[in-house]
Amino acid sequence: MNDSTAPLPPMPPLIPPVRPGASRTPAALGENPEEQVPITGLVSAFEAILRQPRRVMHQLRQPGASNVITALLIIAAVCSVVYGGVVGTFSGGVQLWAAPVKVAGGLFVSALICLPSLYIFACLNGSRVRLVEVAGLLAGLLALMTVLLVGFAPVAWVFSQSVESIAAMGALHLVFWAIACYFALRFLDSGLRHLGEQSGGGHTVWLLIFMLVLLQMTTALRPIVGTSEVFLTKEKKFFAAHWIESLQKESGAKPPATDLPR
């Protein structure tokens, strides 16, 4: 009966199996040999931002980081122009070139506005990050967001050919943007953690600021979906007030569907 010294039966394997020495903290960047493969060219950057975000994060810490950042920015510029073109097809005419310019310009200006505060928040959170690395992560965010938006572009185009309401079309674009933004911000969040950010309080505040800047940019650069006689409307408005006014305008007396302004 005295079996206290008998060997214990082997433990069933844990699912997923835990490697010896593995902890809950993420593995260090560059541990995987695939992450050490340099990103050369646009195709390589395009694939890496979608399939191997850790490779992008690792390459941003390497000597040739400026090439990676340039590639990501070119991808973001091309994709935002493509998606902007699809946005412009709703109204056609001048908007076919004005919407791509505004979508691409708005994204880049928003990123520039928020870059210094992202760097400051990263430092305040204890990260030993360099400005170029933060700029690289932000370029990655823009690239991933716009690549996903291009993925939504066929759906957006189909809707833009049949939907009559500017508010409905605007809301649809916002939903696509929100989904793309979610994945892009997840990339940034993961990148900052890998670069040594210790607490996420300031980071959450920054995410909120960035979202608000992007939303306000849609109003500052209006019209993007609808049409106007001027390239930019001079009247200053906050985005929430503009949305409420647009909804009220659309829910008011509507002319017959065939006479709706496009």
Next chain:
Amino acid sequence: MDAIAPSLNREEIPVLLRGEAGPASEWVREWRAPRVLLYLSVIVCGAGLFGAAIGCWRAPLQGLYSAIKFPLVVLLAALGNALLNSMLAPLLGLNLNLRQTLLAVLMSFTIAAAILGAFSPLMFFVVWNTPPLEPGASISVTAHSFILLTQVGIIALAGIAANVRLLQLLQHLSGSVSVARRVVFAWLAVNLLLGSQLSWNLRPFVGSPFLPIEFLRGDAFAGSFFESVFRAVARLFAF
């Protein structure tokens, strides 16, 4: 100049922002002109940019004036209190001399100015999206409140972050949490006292739409910040 330029190490600013008390306490003990120059330039640029952002809501000229005056308030408050701060520190248990005290205060103001500077593009964007602050312009109460709250929020964030880092530095220097808290509280009190009066003397920063754009008001040195607060409270409660 060639000898000084390589010594201006911009990498010291992120170290201050991260709150690495070890290197910062070494820097406090050693007075080096290039380091002081670096702190002064961050304060002038950071606070100046933020001043320009809040001033340009009224007019570009007001933006220029505020860009000059905002760093001036910060620097005059640091210099004006240097002697008093260096007397308070040993009395409260922290043995720092005049130069070391001034450096510690400059470090905390540098952190605040770096944060203000980083947020100035955001402040410019908010101002750009708000109706101009001109006589006759229809500006909603919501927009006015939003822009003022944004300014206060950013200044509060910068102030809190700077004081938290100063507390960590003083804790490292003194080895005592209570001593560090006492010194920070004392320095904060005297800096707020002088800083609020200086900001009153150097007003306007935002600029009222009903008053002309001026570098200083005609009655800049008449009255005080605290008198005006007292009068405002008295008017509010009618006593």
